Amino acid sequence: MRPSRSRHPPARPKEATLSTVTAPARFALFPLRVARTTALTPHLVRITLTGESLTGFVNGGLDQRIKLLLPLPGQSEPVIPPGDGEFGWYHSWREMPLDERPVLRTYTVRGQRHDPDEIDIDIAVHGDLGPGSAWAAKAAPGDRVVVYGPAVEQAGGVEFRLPAGADWLLLAGDESALPAIAAILEDLPEGLPVRVFAEVDGPEEEGYLPAGRPDSETVWLHRRDGAPSLPEAVGAAALPDGEPYAWIAGEASAVREIRRHLVRERGMDRRAVCFMGYWRAGSSEDQRAEDGAGDDTGD
Ligand SMILES: Cc1cc2nc3c(=O)[nH]c(=O)nc-3n(C[C@H](O)[C@H](O)[C@H](O)COP(=O)(O)OP(=O)(O)OC[C@H]3O[C@@H](n4cnc5c(N)ncnc54)[C@H](O)[C@@H]3O)c2cc1C
Structure with a gap:
C-alpha cells in the first residue's frame, strides 16, 4: 500500500508563481555530487557541489534560491522525479511514495565558479532536528544530490532589488x-x-x-x-x-x-x-509547504 498523500492540491515551488512556463525552461534539475565540505563557523558549513550538469547552471547572484533534493537514509542518491516541462518533476515528486521521495529543502547559492564548475551552498547546522541540517553536518565528498536551480539568465528566485534612489x-x-x-x-x-x-x-x-x-x-x-x-x-x-x-x-x-x-x-x-x-520555529519545511506558507514573502 502506498503511504497516504496530502489532501491539498499540489503547491508549486516558488518560482512557478513568477510567470508562465516558457522555453527554454528557466529552472532545471542538476544532478551533482559533493566536491568538499568546509566548516566555516561552528554553525555554518559550506557544501561545495560539482558535476558536469553545472555547465548549464546560471546563478542569478545575491539571494538566489535553489531547491536541494537529498537522498533518504539508505539511498545512495536521490531518486529523480520523472516529469516533463519545467515543473512536471514537482508534481511527480508530490506523487512519489514517501519511502522513495527525496527530501526537498530550500537554500541560497553562495557562489559559483568555473574550471572546474562548482557551486557553494552554506547551510546552518541547527542540530539533528531537520534532514537538511543533518545531511549537511555529515556530508562527505562523493555524496550525491540534485539541485533544482536557474538554467537561464534572470531565471527568477532572486528577491533583493535595491532601488536606484535608496540612501x-x-x-x-x-x-x-x-x-x-x-x-x-x-x-x-x-x-x-x-x-x-x-x-x-x-x-x-x-x-x-x-x-x-x-x-x-x-x-x-x-x-x-x-x-x-x-x-x-x-x-x-x-x-x-x-x-x-x-x-x-x-x-x-x-x-x-x-x-x-x-x-x-x-x-x-x-x-x-x-x-x-x-x-518557522516548530515547523519543518514540509509542514510549511503543506500549509502553503512558502517562504512567507508578501503580506
Ligand atoms: C529562499 C530561502 C533561502 C534559504 N537559504 C538558506 C541558506 O542559504 N542556508 C540555510 O542554512 N538555510 C536557508 N534557508 C532556510 C532553510 O530552508 C530552512 O532552515 C529549512 O527548514 C532547513 O531544513 P531542515 O531539514 O534543516 O529543517 P526542517 O526539517 O525544515 O525543520 C526541522 C526543525 O528545525 C527547525 N529549523 C529549521 N531551520 C532552522 C534554523 N535555520 N535554525 C534553527 N532551527 C531551524 C524547524 O523549526 C523545525 O522545528 C532558506 C530558506 C528559504 C525559503
Missing part, C-alpha cells in the same frame, strides 16, 4: 540568511551605508561575513548569551536618515515583527521592505 540599506537575519547577506554585501555599490543586524548563536559565528566595508555597521546578537532578539535590536536601533531599503530573512515570526515595525513605526514604504520567512 541606505538595512539587512537583518539569522544564520539561515547570512549566506544571502554575505553575497549582497559583496555586490553593493561603494559608499552606500549599510546597517546589518545578525542574530547568531555566539561570537564564533561573526567571522562568516566579509569584513572591510567602511560604510557598513554590523550589530551581532549572541543568542547563547541572552542578547536582545532581532526584532528588539532593530526596534531599539538609531537608524540613518534618508530613503531606506530593507531586506529581512530568517525565522518567520521574527521577520514579520521587524517588517511590521519598519512599516508601522518607522514609516518605511512597504515596497521598500523585502521580507522572507526562511523557516
Whole structure:
C-alpha cells in the first residue's frame, strides 16, 4: 500500500508563481555530487557541489534560491522525479511514495565558479532536528544530490532589488540568511551605508561575513548569551536618515515583527521592505509547504 498523500492540491515551488512556463525552461534539475565540505563557523558549513550538469547552471547572484533534493537514509542518491516541462518533476515528486521521495529543502547559492564548475551552498547546522541540517553536518565528498536551480539568465528566485534612489540599506537575519547577506554585501555599490543586524548563536559565528566595508555597521546578537532578539535590536536601533531599503530573512515570526515595525513605526514604504520567512520555529519545511506558507514573502 502506498503511504497516504496530502489532501491539498499540489503547491508549486516558488518560482512557478513568477510567470508562465516558457522555453527554454528557466529552472532545471542538476544532478551533482559533493566536491568538499568546509566548516566555516561552528554553525555554518559550506557544501561545495560539482558535476558536469553545472555547465548549464546560471546563478542569478545575491539571494538566489535553489531547491536541494537529498537522498533518504539508505539511498545512495536521490531518486529523480520523472516529469516533463519545467515543473512536471514537482508534481511527480508530490506523487512519489514517501519511502522513495527525496527530501526537498530550500537554500541560497553562495557562489559559483568555473574550471572546474562548482557551486557553494552554506547551510546552518541547527542540530539533528531537520534532514537538511543533518545531511549537511555529515556530508562527505562523493555524496550525491540534485539541485533544482536557474538554467537561464534572470531565471527568477532572486528577491533583493535595491532601488536606484535608496540612501541606505538595512539587512537583518539569522544564520539561515547570512549566506544571502554575505553575497549582497559583496555586490553593493561603494559608499552606500549599510546597517546589518545578525542574530547568531555566539561570537564564533561573526567571522562568516566579509569584513572591510567602511560604510557598513554590523550589530551581532549572541543568542547563547541572552542578547536582545532581532526584532528588539532593530526596534531599539538609531537608524540613518534618508530613503531606506530593507531586506529581512530568517525565522518567520521574527521577520514579520521587524517588517511590521519598519512599516508601522518607522514609516518605511512597504515596497521598500523585502521580507522572507526562511523557516518557522516548530515547523519543518514540509509542514510549511503543506500549509502553503512558502517562504512567507508578501503580506
Ligand atoms: C529562499 C530561502 C533561502 C534559504 N537559504 C538558506 C541558506 O542559504 N542556508 C540555510 O542554512 N538555510 C536557508 N534557508 C532556510 C532553510 O530552508 C530552512 O532552515 C529549512 O527548514 C532547513 O531544513 P531542515 O531539514 O534543516 O529543517 P526542517 O526539517 O525544515 O525543520 C526541522 C526543525 O528545525 C527547525 N529549523 C529549521 N531551520 C532552522 C534554523 N535555520 N535554525 C534553527 N532551527 C531551524 C524547524 O523549526 C523545525 O522545528 C532558506 C530558506 C528559504 C525559503
